Amino acid sequence: xxxxxxxxRRKRPRNRPPRVSVLRVGHRAGRDPRLTTHLAxxxxxxxxERMFLHPADPDLSARLAxxxxxxxxxxxxVGVPDWKSVVRAxxxxxxxxxxxxxxxxxVLPRIRGASDLLVVVGGAKVPPDLYRLxxxxxxxxxQPHSEVAALAVLLDRVLxxxxxxxxxxxxxxVVPRARxxxxxxxxxxx
Amino acid sequence: xxxxxxxxRRKRPRNRPPRVSVLRVGHRAGRDPRLTTHLAxxxxxxxxERMFLHPADPDLSARLAxxxxxxxxxxxxVGVPDWKSVVRAxxxxxxxxxxxxxxxxxVLPRIRGASDLLVVVGGAKVPPDLYRLxxxxxxxxxQPHSEVAALAVLLDRVLxxxxxxxxxxxxxxVVPRARxxxxxxxxxxx
Numbered sequence: 001x002x003x004x005x006x007x008x009r010r011k012r013p014r015n016r017p018p019r020v021s022v023l024r025v026g027h028r029a030g031r032d033p034r035l036t037t038h039l040a041x042x043x044x045x046x047x048x049e050r051m052f053l054h055p056a057d058p059d060l061s062a063r064l065a066x067x068x069x070x071x072x073x074x075x076x077x078v079g080v081p082d083w084k085s086v087v088r089a090x091x092x093x094x095x096x097x098x099x100x101x102x103x104x105x106x107v108l109p110r111i112r113g114a115s116d117l118l119v120v121v122g123g124a125k126v127p128p129d130l131y132r133l134x135x136x137x138x139x140x141x142x143q144p145h146s147e148v149a150a151l152a153v154l155l156d157r158v159l160x161x162x163x164x165x166x167x168x169x170x171x172x173x174v175v176p177r178a179r180x181x182x183x184x185x186x187x188x189x190x
Numbered sequence: 191x192x193x194x195x196x197x198x199r200r201k202r203p204r205n206r207p208p209r210v211s212v213l214r215v216g217h218r219a220g221r222d223p224r225l226t227t228h229l230a231x232x233x234x235x236x237x238x239e240r241m242f243l244h245p246a247d248p249d250l251s252a253r254l255a256x257x258x259x260x261x262x263x264x265x266x267x268v269g270v271p272d273w274k275s276v277v278r279a280x281x282x283x284x285x286x287x288x289x290x291x292x293x294x295x296x297v298l299p300r301i302r303g304a305s306d307l308l309v310v311v312g313g314a315k316v317p318p319d320l321y322r323l324x325x326x327x328x329x330x331x332x333q334p335h336s337e338v339a340a341l342a343v344l345l346d347r348v349l350x351x352x353x354x355x356x357x358x359x360x361x362x363x364v365v366p367r368a369r370x371x372x373x374x375x376x377x378x379x380x
Contacts, residue, residue, distance in 0.1 A: 032224075038336035038338055038339070041335055042335065042338070044333065045330075045331040045334065045335045045336075067334050100370070100373075101366065101367065102366050102368055103351075103353060128370075131370050137368060139364070140235075142354040143231075143357075144231055144235065144257055145232065146231050146342070148228055148338040148339050148342070149232030149235065149339065149342035150342070152336070152338070152340070152342040152343050153236075153343065153346045156346065161330055161343065162331050162332075162333070163293060164329070164332040165332075167333070174290055174332035174333075176290070176291060176329060177291065177327070178292055179321050179322060179327060181288075183290075
């Protein structure tokens with residue numbers, strides 16, 4: 001792992017969580033729309049800043065843009081024609097989630113202090129190069145799994161679960177309740 | 191929440207994690223096969239003992255039985271004709287995961303010490319009764335989300351991530367590696 005070595009991979013001040021991007025490779029627009037949507041929603045809800053998607057899926061990017069318009073924040077799904085260039089351009093450690101990797105607990109201390117983190121999540125077929133290009137191949141349990149679940153656990157361990165409250169620019173916010181549903185709607189300026 | 195009051199809801203010895211079952215309501219066999227499969231895989235990989243599924247989906251139960259035959263353990267997907275009876279028969283607290291509920295951090299201390307836990311996960315349409323019948327409605331972030339992600343975070347917070355190693359009765363086990371894939375195959379007796 002190359003954290004802490006070069007200038008661009010410097011550690012951030014203690015207790016400052018990393019900026020996290022997710023890269024989904026091997027998306028099959030026809031077969032995986034709901035699964036990849038769940039992956040993107042989980043990434044957003046648990047504090048990632050963006051999801052790079054290979055191959056691109058403009059419909060899915062548009063659906064997430066609608067969620068952001070309603071619920072706020074700046075999360076986006078960025079279609080990419082070449083996933084390797086995203087990995088190579090990553091400003092911090094690249095963590096590939098795979099059931100074949102090293103246990104999460106072993107890798108976590110090395111990535112929590114990074115300033116930027118790229119989490120790579122494969123689909124049905126994972127390009128073999130990915131294992132080599134990643135700084136760490138990490139398993140969230142070594143059993144057959146869901147990539148949505150693995151991403152969620154990693155994000156919770158690195159960033160924690162965000163509290164309630166409206167995200168900047170959002171129109172809607174949940175008012176947490178013991179029973180039933182309550183949503184607050186904010187009239188936006190302009 | 192009714193933990194600790196009746197004999198059957200007694201707390202277990204300290205540090206002994208609860209036995210967790212998952213109940214998925216509102217499954218649509220035609221539309222959700224992959225999502226509910228991911229939910230079941232995540233439940234199994236992160237230590238739940240079974241998933242009750244309403245309505246039943248024999249194909250999905252069979253798929254998970256194949257995973258168990260290969261990878262071990264005793265996890266099963268149990269189709270149920272009536273989800274309310276599962277909730278009412280729960281031997282411990284019933285936690286419904288919903289973005290409208292109370293923050294996870296607030297509810298967690300109350301459920302960690304239970305001996306049994308039923309985690310209820312809704313599909314596209316959640317029956318309104320569920321909010322009333324659950325002992326706790328709990329949000330893993332108050333943003334639009336994935337139920338797979340919410341379940342994964344809850345299970346990790348309650349049970350932790352299982353380490354590597356073959357599960358009892360399994361034929362296959364991952365050998366964790368920094369690069370690439372390695373699976374160990376065990377010849378079963380008989």
